[in-house]
Amino acid sequence: MSGFGGFLLRRTAGAVVTLLAISVIVYVVFYVTPGNVAQITCGPRCSPEQVHQVAEQLKLGDPLYLRYWHFLQGLFVGQDFSTGTSVEHCAAPCLGQSYQTDQQVLDIILAKLPVSVSLVVGAMVLWLLLGIGTGVLSAWRRGRVSERVLTAVTLAGTATPVFVIGLVLMIVVCGQLRLLPFPQYVNFTDDPEQWAWNLLLPWLSLALIEAAAFARLTRASMLETLAEDHIRTFRAYGVAERSVVGRHALRGALAPVIALNANNVGSAVGGAVLTETLFGLPGIGQELVHAVKVVDLPVVVGMVLVTGFFVVLANAVADVLYAVADRRVVLA
Amino acid sequence: MSEALAVVETAGTGTSVPAVSGARQFWRRLRAQRAALVAAAVVALLVLVALAAPLLTALEGQDPTTYHPTLIDSARGGVPIGSFGGVSADHWLGVEPQTGRDMFARLVYGARVSLGVALAATVVQVAIGVAVGVAAALGNRWVDQLLSRITDIIVSMPLMIMSLALLAIVPSSFPRPVLVTLVIGLIAWGTIAKIVRAQTLSLKGLDYVSAARLSGWGTWRIARRELLPGLAAPVITYAALLVPANISVEAALSFLGVGVKPPTPSWGQMLTAADVWYQAAPQYLLLPAGALFVTVLALTVLGDGVRTALDPRAASRLRVGTGRKAATGTGTAAGHATEKEASA
Numbered sequence: 276m277s278g279f280g281g282f283l284l285r286r287t288a289g290a291v292v293t294l295l296a297i298s299v300i301v302y303v304v305f306y307v308t309p310g311n312v313a314q315i316t317c318g319p320r321c322s323p324e325q326v327h328q329v330a331e332q333l334k335l336g337d338p339l340y341l342r343y344w345h346f347l348q349g350l351f352v353g354q355d356f357s358t359g360t361s362v363e364h365c366a367a368p369c370l371g372q373s374y375q376t377d378q379q380v381l382d383i384i385l386a387k388l389p390v391s392v393s394l395v396v397g398a399m400v401l402w403l404l405l406g407i408g409t410g411v412l413s414a415w416r417r418g419r420v421s422e423r424v425l426t427a428v429t430l431a432g433t434a435t436p437v438f439v440i441g442l443v444l445m446i447v448v449c450g451q452l453r454l455l456p457f458p459q460y461v462n463f464t465d466d467p468e469q470w471a472w473n474l475l476l477p478w479l480s481l482a483l484i485e486a487a488a489f490a491r492l493t494r495a496s497m498l499e500t501l502a503e504d505h506i507r508t509f510r511a512y513g514v515a516e517r518s519v520v521g522r523h524a525l526r527g528a529l530a531p532v533i534a535l536n537a538n539n540v541g542s543a544v545g546g547a548v549l550t551e552t553l554f555g556l557p558g559i560g561q562e563l564v565h566a567v568k569v570v571d572l573p574v575v576v577g578m579v580l581v582t583g584f585f586v587v588l589a590n591a592v593a594d595v596l597y598a599v600a601d602r603r604v605v606l607a
Numbered sequence: 608m609s610e611a612l613a614v615v616e617t618a619g620t621g622t623s624v625p626a627v628s629g630a631r632q633f634w635r636r637l638r639a640q641r642a643a644l645v646a647a648a649v650v651a652l653l654v655l656v657a658l659a660a661p662l663l664t665a666l667e668g669q670d671p672t673t674y675h676p677t678l679i680d681s682a683r684g685g686v687p688i689g690s691f692g693g694v695s696a697d698h699w700l701g702v703e704p705q706t707g708r709d710m711f712a713r714l715v716y717g718a719r720v721s722l723g724v725a726l727a728a729t730v731v732q733v734a735i736g737v738a739v740g741v742a743a744a745l746g747n748r749w750v751d752q753l754l755s756r757i758t759d760i761i762v763s764m765p766l767m768i769m770s771l772a773l774l775a776i777v778p779s780s781f782p783r784p785v786l787v788t789l790v791i792g793l794i795a796w797g798t799i800a801k802i803v804r805a806q807t808l809s810l811k812g813l814d815y816v817s818a819a820r821l822s823g824w825g826t827w828r829i830a831r832r833e834l835l836p837g838l839a840a841p842v843i844t845y846a847a848l849l850v851p852a853n854i855s856v857e858a859a860l861s862f863l864g865v866g867v868k869p870p871t872p873s874w875g876q877m878l879t880a881a882d883v884w885y886q887a888a889p890q891y892l893l894l895p896a897g898a899l900f901v902t903v904l905a906l907t908v909l910g911d912g913v914r915t916a917l918d919p920r921a922a923s924r925l926r927v928g929t930g931r932k933a934a935t936g937t938g939t940a941a942g943h944a945t946e947k948e949a950s951a
Contacts, residue, residue: 434904545767
């Protein structure tokens with residue numbers, strides 16, 4: 276058990292180091308760009324006084340390591356911003372100030388987060404159900420026509436960009452058949468039914484693509500488990516095939532699938548950016564694309580750090596889950 | 608896939624396999640897979656179209672950037688005049704809404720951008736990945752620790768988010784396709800570095816490498832002469848799967864409006880406004896979407912075929928002639944296991 280505790284500690288330390296490294300890279304890349312950083316950060320409509328103030332705020336006169344230290348301090352203990360007339364406090368974790376919108380970056384992200392979380396979590400439920408279901412089914416029906424059809428469909432699924440499938444779904448379902456309204460985000464707390472109804476298509480678009488990868492992995496993992504001795508024993512004892520496949524084999528096959536799910540958070544976040552932009556959902560993905568287009572650097576930096584945090588967290592959880600499932604990993 | 612493998616199976620069973628060189632064996636195994644062959648033909652055709660884009664458009668008598676205001680109905684918001692989005696003898700696939708630019712020309716020039724960016728990005732990824740992976744495996748403990756930690760960090764960066772962010776800060780004067788190539792290449796080399804490091808470590812322990820070291824060869828010479836050939840199979844396998852992934856990323860970035868910018872045509876970019884025009888000009892949506900789908904699918908199937916042809920474990924099973932069930936199942940499982948081992 277001490278081995279497992281040590282592993283947990285090492286993995287956590289690794290995650291923290293990774294996050295710090297990401298913050299260094301992001302900070303250096305963004306604030307050491309050629310050109311007038313204060314002018315870019317402040318936006319094109321800033322007066323020279325405002326630009327001067329931003330330069331002071333970002334401590335552009337200081338050497339780089341001091342500036343980064345200042346940034347890090349903001350993250351952990353918060354910092355104060357003077358807006359010229361008044362001093363505004365930015366509580367920890369302070370991601371800085373968007374001078375273009377006069378809002379704190381954290382507030383912008385928090386305002387958009389529910390949309391993105393709704394989208395990703397809902398889609399995740401769908402893709403796990405669809406992906407694992409399809410994978411089990413095609414492992415069970417192997418050699419039959421239905422398995423070939425499923426294999427072809429999942430292959431096509433992995434080859435389709437999420438915005439293409441979303442675009443086609445939107446045009447067919449909303450435009451031609453008029454089965455669903457063009458999605459408009461409704462708060463869950465306002466009207467749960469409308470919330471789900473409007474998110475159905477975005478969920479489906481994101482889930483179909485991810486489900487394809489899960490179906491392929493589940494199928495491969497199921498086939499491997501089904502070839503093992505204990506499954507043969509179950510069969511020899513006359514356990515019903517449905518129960519052999521659906522219960523005993525599935526249990527053995529799920530470990531890599533669960534690990535993939537956490538590892539896939541990064542690509543799901545990327546997919547969410549596309550889905551939000553396509554359907555016009557006001558989540559952090561859409562906000563990031565907007566911030567990139569208008570070069571609102573503090574918002575971009577904040578977004579990268581927040582999404583990086585989630586991805587690193589998910590990866591660490593995946594590794595720990597995998598180690599729980601297979602203790603040999605701990606020794607490696 | 609399973610059909611293709613069945614073909615390998617019948618070809619492989621019964622006959623004793625003569626010893627052939629690696630490359631020839633690879634071609635033979637690839638040729639035996641029908642799906643991979645079809646995919647290879649499609650990919651070859653696409654590359655040809657991309658290379659011959661100026662020729663093809665000259666044949667049509669059009670170019671991808673000229674506006675044709677006379678071919679669109681400005682009273683109806685810029686809808687192309689004529690059926691199917693203005694298909695005619697002059698404009699084989701119609702014209703773009705609002706601008707009247709030739710669709711065929713934009714599509715074939717778009718193939719250049721898609722394939723060019725994806726292939727070049729793959730080259731960058733492979734170059735960095737192999738260099739870092741080999742250096743980590745051959746260097747001393749500190750070099751290995753440092754490079755492995757850097758690789759871990761690179762792997763845990765969300766590709767889409769980082770690309771978006773990096774594209775924000777580079778001045779727009781920088782040539783956009785080159786920039787997209789560099790961004791994808793510089794962010795997504797982590798997995799290949801991990802695979803290469805794991806493979807190099809296992810090769811390093813083999814007798815022929817020890818023999819080379821004992822006969823006084825330098826590290827550089829060993830790496831080049833003894834290790835790189837052994838790395839070819841896993842690197843080619845993974846690179847073949849990187850190409851379609853890179854195509855999707857480029858298309859996604861251009862779709863979001865931060866990748867390749869007009870007037871350079873790109874399939875992803877063409878889809879940005881497609882949902883507005885699907886009724887008046889359906890080919891404006893269907894052509895780039897179809898092109899993307901076919902290209903990524905063909906490259907994925909080809910990549911799967913390459914993996915089957917190169918994976919010694921799957922291949923040996925095929926040769927021994929165990930049931931087809933075992934062979935198809937482990938094709939993917941083995942690949943996944945390699946990645947897991949590499950990341951553990």
